[in-house]
Amino acid sequence: MGASHLILAIETSCDETAAAVVSDDYRVLSSVVASQASLHAQWGGVVPEVASREHVTAITATVAAALSEAAVLPGSVKAIAVTAGPGLPGCLAVGVATAKALALAWHRPLVAVNHLEGHLFSAELDGADVTYPAVFLLVSGGHCMLVHAPQRGTYEVLGATRDDSVGEAYDKVARELGLGYPGGPILDRLAGTGTDTYALPRPMLGAGYDFSFSGLKTAVRRTIERGDVDVPDLAASFAAACMDVLLGKLKRAVEDLSPHSAVVVGGVAASPILRERLRTELGHRTQIRLPDLRYATDNAAMIGAAGWWRFEQSGPSPEGFGVRAHLPLG
């Protein structure tokens, strides 16, 4: 323990105020997430202005909790990592300003981290091992992309969604089915009790690596409007269509690129249906890697791991870096 170097990581790109202490071999000493979910549930969703103000309120207590849970003093922290984008600009700014202030006060180097790269490192925390070359499927409320990494830290985005993320399509269809909002996880559970009986499209399944969930959403709406719907069966049919597309594209990437591992990260990686089908349909072709459920959704531990990697590769980030709402991967 004494020999390892520690990084303090801060993540405020959306509605979670998060801080973590991570060692240079990606072990997580603490990972604190102050979720604003209950606050935003009152509003029905993330309100960017409210979210950034909440980050201001929660940030110092979150950082202090991460340090105290890890039982480290600021003097033991070797570097500070912070999410610089992509995300909500006002939210990112709170984390970046805090990290810059700490770096100045503690005389520590600062590393700007891409939130998407952070997700890719979420499957490498706490001794888990991703073997490269790897293909990553990043699926969450805000993102849906397929990434090829010939080696750690080198990325080629194979495809991304052209309209909705899959998490968003789940939440919208859940609401159309009267399951509340955000109802993605409820829809996923309900799907487990139904049968795939409705013929829904598999948008862009045969075409390249990009995704589109808009047409599927429309097809579900038309089905509901025709009336007399069996809700569990329609949920099962919708989930099957989404999974067919996600797994179909991942399978094609595995066939085309023959990676050593296929890794699914992001909040949708928590879906039991997805986890089960991954193992049965792809487990014999390549190593399947999934993050621990704690690290599937937004957290700072993954930012710490990505931060270590970037710091070891290229040292501190230039002092004048700012937030980038549309920061691309790679």
Next chain:
Amino acid sequence: MWTLHLESLEDTHALAADLARVARRGDLMLLNGGIGSGKTAFVQGFAAALGVREHVTSPSFVVHTMYESGRLPMSHFDLYRLEDPSSIAQLGIEEYVDDGVTLIEWAERSGGFAPPHVTISLDLGAGDDERIATIAATGTWCERLDWLGEAS
């Protein structure tokens, strides 16, 4: 008020491009219609015609996205997740309107926006990609849309 029959996704994009060509700084465009009716597709066509280089996706999750690579700064809001009009007031939308052109999906979820603005309502047509667009204009939008023909 104009009602247009859009046969295909290309028609939706073309209508959006026509509106983008006459768009000015300070414009407010309200987009209504249920899920899958083509609101984001409309914004994608609008952005492309404005010269936005980034690929526009649905901002339901993040509520607001800014694009600054086009002829005018474009603010893209999506009120889908916001049930409560007071949460919409917290967005500070009016602070963005003067800076460029502002498009708001699920605009009907708010208590209403002060004119001038143009409202585009989209509904599903009979065929898979068919849509019915209803356009209602206020202020200078009325003259700027006269190429659509006599309003009904």
